[in-house]
Amino acid sequence: DSGVTQTPKHLITATGQRVTLRCSPRSGDLSVYWYQQSLDQGLQFLIQYYNGEERAKGNILERFSAQQFPDLHSELNLSSLELGDSALYFCASSVARGQVTDTQYFGPGTRLTVL
Amino acid sequence: EDKVVQSPLSLVVHEGDTVTLNCSYEVTNFRSLLWYKQEKKAPTFLFMLTSSGIEKKSGRLSSILDKKELSSILNITATQTGDSAIYLCAVNYGGATNKLIFGTGTLLAVQP
Numbered sequence: 001d002s003g004v005t006q007t008p009k010h011l012i013t014a015t016g017q018r019v020t021l022r023c024s025p026r027s028g029d030l031s032v033y034w035y036q037q038s039l040d041q042g043l044q045f046l047i048q049y050y051n052g053e054e055r056a057k058g059n060i061l062e063r064f065s066a067q068q069f070p071d072l073h074s075e076l077n078l079s080s081l082e083l084g085d086s087a088l089y090f091c092a093s094s095v096a097r098g099q100v101t102d103t104q105y106f107g108p109g110t111r112l113t114v115l
Numbered sequence: 116e117d118k119v120v121q122s123p124l125s126l127v128v129h130e131g132d133t134v135t136l137n138c139s140y141e142v143t144n145f146r147s148l149l150w151y152k153q154e155k156k157a158p159t160f161l162f163m164l165t166s167s168g169i170e171k172k173s174g175r176l177s178s179i180l181d182k183k184e185l186s187s188i189l190n191i192t193a194t195q196t197g198d199s200a201i202y203l204c205a206v207n208y209g210g211a212t213n214k215l216i217f218g219t220g221t222l223l224a225v226q227p
Contacts, residue, residue, distance in 0.1 A: 001158065001159075002159070004157075031128065031136045031213070033213075033215075041215055042218070042219040042220065043158070043203065043217040044187050044217075045214055045215060045216065045217075048212060048213070048214065051142075055212050056212035056214050058214065060154075082137055086185070088156075090157065090158070094213060096213055100146050100147055100165050100166075101163060101165065101206075102207070103149070103160055104149075104160075104213070104215060105160060106157040106160075107149075107155055107157060108156050108157045109156050
């Protein structure tokens, strides 16, 4: 158990809908990262937040957005869902104070199925 | 374009065999290379290799970073069925942002 929690475990929804995925980082970690893992794309970095502020963006679609709250939990919002958004969504956290040895620890993931 | 390439894509071995997984990278602003093991769900952290720590070992697993060749290997000796998983290589290339770029992984199946 990495100490990173994610809810829900599974989500099944229809095209066009909007969902929210939630992540709580490990105690003491200030940074949260979101990743998407699909069969054909592997693990893709979406976005990073550090202490409430967006720090880095990866391959995140405009239909997707995220935020990190004062208690450091984070939410990933996916809207106007398409079939191709079906994937595993992982959250990771790290201390992220600039050390080269900073390590990201992953949560159990949320499996999203868009029908 | 930054990229991480792993090989082989998959392999099947028998219990007790030794395997070597490869990872090569082309990134700007390299900070570290990480190995993760992914079984059913979440990737679990195995090793981190940096310029100041190019060799790591934990039990039957060991890893080496070759900064000249821009590559790393992960060795597993005396494999067990519990080693069956996808092994992911990732490179931290984002400077202060700690962004990771992942390879597509190597699927290892260990047969009894």
